[in-house]
Amino acid sequence: MKPKINIVWLKRDFRLRDHAPLAAAIAQGQPVLLCAFFEPSLIRQAEYADRHWRFQWECIADLNRQLAPFRAKVEIFHAEVLTVFEHLAEQYTIEHLFSHQETGLKCTYDRDLSVQAFCESRKVTWKEYRQDGVFRGLRQRGNWPQRWEKDMRAPFANPDLEQLQPLELDWSPIHYWQDKTLPNSYKTYQEGFQQGGESLARRYWRSFLKDRIDDYSRYLSKPGPSRRSCSRLSPYIAYGCISVREIYQATEHLKNRPGRQHQIDNFQSRVWWRSHYMQKLESEWQMEFEPINRQLLDIDRHQDVALLKAWSTGHTGLPMVDASIRCLEVTGWINFRMRAMLATYATFGLWLDWKPVALRLANLFTDFEPGIHYGQIQMQAGLTGYHTLRIFNPIIQAEKHDPEGHFVRKWVPELREVPAPQIYRPWAMPRLEQQFYHCEIGTDYPAPVLPYAEATSRHRDRYWAYRQRPEVKAYLPSIWQRHCLPENIQMYQENLNMEVE
DSSP states (O other), rough: OOOOOEEEEESOOOOOOOHHHHHHHHTTTTEEEEOOOOOOOOHSSSSSOOOHHHHHHHHHHHHHHGGGTTTTTTEOOOOOHHHHHHHHHHHHHHEEHHHHHHHHOHHHHHHHHHHHHHHHTTTOOOOOOOOOOOTTTOOTTTTHHHHHHHHHHHHOOOOEEEEEOOOOOGGGGGGGBGGGGGGGHHHSTTSSSSSSSSSHHHHHHHHHHGGGGGGGHHTTTTTTTTHHOOOOOHHHHHHHSSSSHHHHHHHHHHHHSSHHHHHHHHEEEEEEEEHHHHHHHHHHGGTTOOOSSGTTTTTTOOHHHHHHHHHTTTSSOOOHHHHHHHHHHHHHOHHHHHHHHHHIIIISSBBBBBHHHHHHHHHHHHTTHHHHHHHHHHHHTTTTTSSSSEEOOOHHHHHHHSOOOOOOOHHHOOOOOOOOOOGGGGGSOHHHHHHHOOOOBBBBBBOOOOOOOHHHHHHHHHHHHHHHHHHHTTHHHHHHHHHOHHHHHHHHTTTTTTTEE
């Protein structure tokens, strides 16, 4: 007789609090194997880089520190999930598999289908639990806000770790698949990046609620100050180090504090929008590959290698664009407005195809979340065909949100001696001024790769020619039914031709 075990499969839910799968597994009263995976098939996806796997490694290391008093740990496997489960089934009778549902890339959906087939063939009961207020199988939004609210107000599913019976994995063949072959870059801390883990997530959360939230709305759009005034929870939420439910309930509790109402409401709205966008990908996985509005498939954006490289490396000649990309390269985080600016400059200023733009930004964002990422990139690129068109002018953004030029100087040191307002348009300085400030355009810092205003105006006109096509508009009702709240559809219909900058 093979020993009977239960498995808890951790995947973007690296926490011990409010963890329904772990709580349910412990309640079964059988030995539990906690496991997490570095899947070669997922590592190969263009969206991912070392920063993502390093963050995941740090999350697991933090869990193991917390689990040590209970003589338990998360077993790490550098292998495909199905491969490991098949080998485990040779030694153990797997009775239950517990996990959270995942809204991820198409390859994770395909992997889950193969795991489901394995469970059916081995008579393993796979229990999946919802998280993030995302509902599987939802075909239209209808009462989604009410369902989300109910889900957020539900009690926490806190595991009783005192009752955990950890499985001691002493079967030698399975160790072949474990973490010894992982690159050292995954296991080595890199300065400048947020570190992963539930413990740090809680530290960020406490400091935000204590005092940083007071400046949340004031500095939300400013690339420099927002690094402190924003919650900085996004990578921890993306990797499930803290649950959205816990965040929601904590902010609800603080709403009655004097002077906090506006800040709490503003922050909560972003939490709500996060789930809203994740629900989009859950309901339509194709948006990873195709425009949400299929009638915009033939929009003639290009994949100019030189322009893509200039944008990707922060050498476009537009200081705020270059500073934002370089900041992302070194830290993995920048605020939402600058992300939107990078996307609209690439797709409307440079007229680059949306997919390489999406891949590069995913590569840079430590907090890359497929559900948010692809919905947002498509909206910024105008590929829904109904959102108000917003093109974020990098020069205006710099003048408005970095008025002294501190952020630009930090990340574009070539301009460190250039004062404001010249720093916003360094190419416009006379040659003598360029020499005086030790920044000769074309030598020390590139000239703009194209004239922004002229190019954006031309590309905007090209875009509207596509968007006004009858077939593009005829496709909108099917999008609205699947992805939009009924009460917002009239607004979208009225604002179809609106544009702001």
